[in-house]
Amino acid sequence: MSHVLAAVAWPYANGPRHIGHVSGFGVPSDVFSRYMRMAGHDVLMVSGTDEHGTPIQVQADAEGVTPRELADRYNRVIVEDLHGLGLSYDLFTRTTTGNHYAVVQELFSGLLDNGYIVRKTTLGAISPSTGRTLPDRYIEGTCPICGYESARGDQCDNCGNQLDPEQLVNPRSRINGETPEFVETEHFFLDLPAFAEALATWLDARDGWRPNVLKFSRNLLADLQPRAITRDLEWGVPIPLDGWRDRNDKRIYVWFDAVIGYLSASIEWARRTGDPEAWRHWWSADGQGKDANGYYFMGKDNIVFHSVIWPALLLGYSGAGDKAGQPGRLGRLNLPTEVVSSEYLTMEGRKFSSSRRVVIYVRDFLERYDADALRYFIAAAGPESNDTDFTWAEFVRRNNDELVAGWGNLVNRSISMAAKNFGAVPEAVELTDADRELLAVAEAGFATVGDLIGRHRQKAAIGEAMRVVAEANKYLSEQAPWQLKDEASKPRMGTILHVALQVVRDANTLLTPFLPHSAQKVHELLGGTGVHAPMPSIVEVEDLDGGPGYPVLMGDYTVGAKWERVPLVAGTPLAAPKPVFRKLDPSVVDEELARLEAAE
Ligand SMILES: [Zn+2]
Numbered sequence: 001m002s003h004v005l006a007a008v009a010w011p012y013a014n015g016p017r018h019i020g021h022v023s024g025f026g027v028p029s030d031v032f033s034r035y036m037r038m039a040g041h042d043v044l045m046v047s048g049t050d051e052h053g054t055p056i057q058v059q060a061d062a063e064g065v066t067p068r069e070l071a072d073r074y075n076r077v078i079v080e081d082l083h084g085l086g087l088s089y090d091l092f093t094r095t096t097t098g099n100h101y102a103v104v105q106e107l108f109s110g111l112l113d114n115g116y117i118v119r120k121t122t123l124g125a126i127s128p129s130t131g132r133t134l135p136d137r138y139i140e141g142t143c144p145i146c147g148y149e150s151a152r153g154d155q156c157d158n159c160g161n162q163l164d165p166e167q168l169v170n171p172r173s174r175i176n177g178e179t180p181e182f183v184e185t186e187h188f189f190l191d192l193p194a195f196a197e198a199l200a201t202w203l204d205a206r207d208g209w210r211p212n213v214l215k216f217s218r219n220l221l222a223d224l225q226p227r228a229i230t231r232d233l234e235w236g237v238p239i240p241l242d243g244w245r246d247r248n249d250k251r252i253y254v255w256f257d258a259v260i261g262y263l264s265a266s267i268e269w270a271r272r273t274g275d276p277e278a279w280r281h282w283w284s285a286d287g288q289g290k291d292a293n294g295y296y297f298m299g300k301d302n303i304v305f306h307s308v309i310w311p312a313l314l315l316g317y318s319g320a321g322d323k324a325g326q327p328g329r330l331g332r333l334n335l336p337t338e339v340v341s342s343e344y345l346t347m348e349g350r351k352f353s354s355s356r357r358v359v360i361y362v363r364d365f366l367e368r369y370d371a372d373a374l375r376y377f378i379a380a381a382g383p384e385s386n387d388t389d390f391t392w393a394e395f396v397r398r399n400n401d402e403l404v405a406g407w408g409n410l411v412n413r414s415i416s417m418a419a420k421n422f423g424a425v426p427e428a429v430e431l432t433d434a435d436r437e438l439l440a441v442a443e444a445g446f447a448t449v450g451d452l453i454g455r456h457r458q459k460a461a462i463g464e465a466m467r468v469v470a471e472a473n474k475y476l477s478e479q480a481p482w483q484l485k486d487e488a489s490k491p492r493m494g495t496i497l498h499v500a501l502q503v504v505r506d507a508n509t510l511l512t513p514f515l516p517h518s519a520q521k522v523h524e525l526l527g528g529t530g531v532h533a534p535m536p537s538i539v540e541v542e543d544l545d546g547g548p549g550y551p552v553l554m555g556d557y558t559v560g561a562k563w564e565r566v567p568l569v570a571g572t573p574l575a576a577p578k579p580v581f582r583k584l585d586p587s588v589v590d591e592e593l594a595r596l597e598a599a600e
Contacts (some may be wrong), residue, residue, distance in 0.1 A: 007047070028379075031375055039563040052236040053233075086517055087553070121187075140373050202315075317333060402580045
């Protein structure tokens with residue numbers, strides 16, 4: 001057993017989640033965490049909503065509410081979205097807690113003490129018509145590096161380089177088109193070049209990462225620049241220094257605060273369990289946490305924060321960057337074991353876009369379809385290692401042909417035949433070679449499927465689990481137990497059904513990380529009691545440091561199935577099953593496409 005941190009990307013609290021978001025970070029991290037727990041590891045799965053920064057400030061201004069009110073609204077919406085999908089967070093919290101502010105300020109102070117944060121005077125943009133600061137990403141102009149005409153003030157989406165707005169040729173405000181004025185302003189910068197050697201040493205020792213992630217990260221090291229970690233903004237974590245703390249116009253930059261959320265959420269989780277030091281089992285590079293592993297799940301646009309910037313913060317705070325230093329009060333901290341990034345999900349050939357309404361929100365999806373149907377599509381056909389297109393036709397086809405006609409049919413026909421003819425799990429009398437072969441295929445699935453999930457190859461993993469299902473369906477067709485109804489043949493019929501039901505139970509365990517809701521139902525259809533696949537709950541909590549309360553996702557995941565074959569007990573009563581999956585009428589494809597057209 002080991003300690004496994006599942007650090008899941010923090011959704012930005014400016015709107016509900018769409019299925020592109022949850023296919024990148026949500027479902028894959030949950031499949032991994034559920035499997036690792038079933039395999040006996042001590043998993044801590046944390047995340048929360050990312051709530052600071054300019055976009056929320058701008059959106060709140062436009063709606064005439066405070067940024068906090070906007071963040072409160074979407075924090076709750078996102079908690080409900082993730083709950084609906086059954087994502088088993090140990091803690092899903094938010095960045096506007098007293099605990100998060102304290103941890104962010106502690107890291108800032110530790111990095112400053114070790115000399116990795118430097119103060120610089122730079123040019124800041126203001127809007128001539130309002131006199132207010134104009135945030136980087138609301139400035140647009142021509143990229144000085146590649147000539148792309150719609151580069152943003154913080155980065156160029158064409159060549160991927162980070163930019164400062166004053167570098168843009170012909171800069172203009174994206175809010176009202178006016179030309180910004182640049183004035184001198186003082187800010188703190190993370191001295192990223194002071195991590196070049198430490199990061200290269202660390203990246204060179206990485207093993208098993210997806211090659212594109214490693215290559216992309218190594219390339220970033222060639223051109224590290226100091227990066228601003230404070231902003232001219234009211235909405236954010238205050239800068240923990242005399243003369244700065246009480247200023248209303250300077251805050252810590254949202255990217256710096258959000259990436260620290262993995263650590264602050266772990267600390268909040270520990271404080272809520274009553275053992276405030278328990279987070280150290282996953283984080284301390286000395287002592288309790290030194291053998292722990294940390295896996296970070298995100299979409300590919302976030303790789304830089306997890307493979308370069310977050311490791312730099314951890315190295316600097318631990319006194320292990322190129323300028324050395326002393327560890328801060330929290331001690332030396334673990335760097336990521338692996339950065340697991342997914343590609344993009346497009347929809348009907350187009351990029352998801354909330355502004356153009358090319359989007360399917362999780363909440364709308366779950367009103368019409370089951371969570372496991374979406375989880376199945378994401379695992380079997382999601383953007384694991386290639387950009388992938390979601391089409392309604394393919395969703396319906398996979399639901400009907402694979403979930404319903406494959407897995408659902410196996411469950412339904414084996415249980416109903418046993419219930420009708422025996423009323424219980426029948427006894428296996430004498431096994432044939434065919435029986436033993438099928439049982440061996442199913443048992444081998446535990447090693448194969450588990451290994452693939454452990455290596456973040458979930459598409460191949462669910463394919464192997466469904467291969468066991470296909471083998472069992474083939475076995476039933478070949479053995480044709482429905483032809484063995486006379487008294488003399490009945491023991492053989494019982495044996496076949498016993499074998500089939502055992503393989504249903506095995507396949508159900510193999511599919512549990514992917515399809516937890518239906519796995520619980522199948523467990524009960526087989527006469528099982530108690531929790532098979534534990535689910536998260538939405539809990540209203542108090543802020544631990546006196547702020548306003550908020551909803552979190554939490555759960556007790558110490559219960560539930562283990563990653564192993566559990567032999568069926570003959571005589572366990574069985575009832576006629578209700579279908580576990582819903583067959584979809586092909587007409588839903590046209591309905592959904594019409595809905596999409598109407599929204600655009
Ligand atoms: Zn460019």
